Amino acid sequence: MREIPIPISDEVIRSLHAGDPVLLSGVMMTGRDAVHKWMHDTFIKKTRQPQGNDLRVYEEIKKILDHGVLYHCGPVVSGLDTKEYKFVAAGPTTSIREEPYQADVMRHFNIKGVIGKGGMGAKTLQGCVDTPGVYFHAIGGAAAFLAQTVQKVLGVYKLEEFGVPEAMWVIEVKNFPVVVTMDAHGVSQHSTLDERSRKVLDELLAQPY
Amino acid sequence: MQRDYTNEILELIRRTSSSLPKDVEERLRASIEKEEPGSAARGALETILKNVELARANSTPICQDTGTPIFYVHYPEGMSTRKLREQIRAAMAEATKRSYMRPNAVDAIYDKNTGNNLGGDDFPYIHFEEVDADQPLVIELMLKGGGCENVGRQYSLPDNSLGAGRDLAGVRKVVLDAVQKAQGQGCAPGILGVSIGGDRGSSYIKSKEVLFSEIGARNPDPKIAELEERLTKEANELGIGPMGFGGKTTVLDTKITGMHRLPASYFVSVSYMCWAYRRRKMTVKGEEVKYD
Numbered sequence: 295m296r297e298i299p300i301p302i303s304d305e306v307i308r309s310l311h312a313g314d315p316v317l318l319s320g321v322m323m324t325g326r327d328a329v330h331k332w333m334h335d336t337f338i339k340k341t342r343q344p345q346g347n348d349l350r351v352y353e354e355i356k357k358i359l360d361h362g363v364l365y366h367c368g369p370v371v372s373g374l375d376t377k378e379y380k381f382v383a384a385g386p387t388t389s390i391r392e393e394p395y396q397a398d399v400m401r402h403f404n405i406k407g408v409i410g411k412g413g414m415g416a417k418t419l420q421g422c423v424d425t426p427g428v429y430f431h432a433i434g435g436a437a438a439f440l441a442q443t444v445q446k447v448l449g450v451y452k453l454e455e456f457g458v459p460e461a462m463w464v465i466e467v468k469n470f471p472v473v474v475t476m477d478a479h480g481v482s483q484h485s486t487l488d489e490r491s492r493k494v495l496d497e498l499l500a501q502p503y
Numbered sequence: 504m505q506r507d508y509t510n511e512i513l514e515l516i517r518r519t520s521s522s523l524p525k526d527v528e529e530r531l532r533a534s535i536e537k538e539e540p541g542s543a544a545r546g547a548l549e550t551i552l553k554n555v556e557l558a559r560a561n562s563t564p565i566c567q568d569t570g571t572p573i574f575y576v577h578y579p580e581g582m583s584t585r586k587l588r589e590q591i592r593a594a595m596a597e598a599t600k601r602s603y604m605r606p607n608a609v610d611a612i613y614d615k616n617t618g619n620n621l622g623g624d625d626f627p628y629i630h631f632e633e634v635d636a637d638q639p640l641v642i643e644l645m646l647k648g649g650g651c652e653n654v655g656r657q658y659s660l661p662d663n664s665l666g667a668g669r670d671l672a673g674v675r676k677v678v679l680d681a682v683q684k685a686q687g688q689g690c691a692p693g694i695l696g697v698s699i700g701g702d703r704g705s706s707y708i709k710s711k712e713v714l715f716s717e718i719g720a721r722n723p724d725p726k727i728a729e730l731e732e733r734l735t736k737e738a739n740e741l742g743i744g745p746m747g748f749g750g751k752t753t754v755l756d757t758k759i760t761g762m763h764r765l766p767a768s769y770f771v772s773v774s775y776m777c778w779a780y781r782r783r784k785m786t787v788k789g790e791e792v793k794y795d
Contacts, residue, residue, distance in 0.1 A: 328614070368568065370569070387650060411650070412650070412687050413687065441567075459605055460616070473543050475748075483749075491683050495679055498679055499679065
């Protein structure tokens with residue numbers, strides 16, 4: 295299987311196609327519902343004034359996300375008392391909830407890969423073409439297995455404010471397995487499958503009981 | 504003096520979160536052979552089964568989304584439900600501390616995670632049912648993740664867009680529609696809990712309750728049992744497959760139950776359960792505690 299180190303170049307991104315299984319290694323950051331809304335409202339649409347440590351966190355995550363990877367994940371983390379954090383369970387969460395924000399977030403931070411599950415829509419696919427970037431599909435629910443690829447928790451942002459599942463965890467992974475399901479050439483396996491299954495559904499609905 | 508069951512309930516939570524029931528694991532294992540060698544669908548199922556073994560061996564959550572904890576408590580007449588509730592809540596907070604559970608209770612108004620899986624009177628969800636005094640105390644626990652909960656659907660029949668009338672033929676149509684709309688987002692392969700009738704609230708609750716039964720357990724009414732099997736077969740013809748990667752395994756089983764309804768209403772509620780179908784039971788007979 296193809297191994298890809300993070301950060302990822304545009305050239306590597308363009309060489310990826312929907313259906314390719316790959317192994318990711320390097321530093322990535324988790325971010326889900328609260329993070330996307332926060333990024334979007336505070337730094338992209340600017341409908342909300344930066345508060346508290348927002349600006350400092352923004353400067354730091356910019357460096358992590360440039361040519362980097364954002365993981366839709368709300369982990370189970372041990373060592374919260376001692377701050378010796380360890381990922382116990384860390385599978386992907388459903389990505390489609392970030393559809394309103396994802397394309398803007400990818401372009402703004404120059405994110406090369408978004409990891410999640412369930413796929414995303416047309417807006418994000420356009421984001422993949424523009425940035426360029428790809429959507430990596432991880433195995434939903436395989437949380438114990440995926441947590442084992444996390445070598446180290448390097449830090450965390452907004453833990454107090456967003457809570458454990460919603461915080462931005464910076465992690466170092468080794469051989470994190472994913473499948474490219476949306477590529478920078480505008481191909482989405484999810485829309486293909488949606489159309490195909492809809493046709494089958496129409497046939498089934500036309501059958502008598 | 505009523506015994507304190509906090510530690511036993513903590514063990515129930517540990518087992519539910521980290522050890523997938525055998526019937527589910529066997530059904531997943533049987534599905535592998537149906538998928539093409541080298542396909543993404545087969546790869547997904549293989550990873551899922553590796554994960555199941557790993558979680559069980561290490562007592563870690565199968566899925567990081569440890570879900571909504573749903574307790575059904577069958578308590579002998581005379582036992583204090585107030586104390587049982589306190590013990591369940593204490594066990595839940597301790598389970599969170601030990602990382603068997605992710606802190607999952609978020610105040611919806613103020614967006615604040617309570618950090619211990621206790622939120623208001625309804626989190627965790629606890630349902631009490633009284634049984635005769637000589638019967639054992641039975642506590643059932645189901646953990647239902649948010650991804651699959653989000654793809655659940657409720658239909659009010661007739662549904663013109665699907666041509667679904669108020670009969671089992673209409674029920675079949677809306678259930679298939681729910682599976683198609685869910686695609687891989689509910690962590691397919693899923694298990695369908697379907698309730699026909701009731702009001703909007705009771706119907707949804709019933710569609711989850713039916714998920715406490717074993718895989719393959721059929722409704723005693725042959726007409727409903729037949730629809731259960733037909734829906735599983737037809738849902739798999741949609742080709743959505745594990746994780747929505749395409750493939751033959753989209754739904755592992757379908758469970759349907761009927762309720763009474765108002766003349767004016769005909770609801771069909773579909774609860775989608777992800778493959779991480781976590782449900783366990785503890786039975787207390789005298790001093791002995793048995794876990795299934």
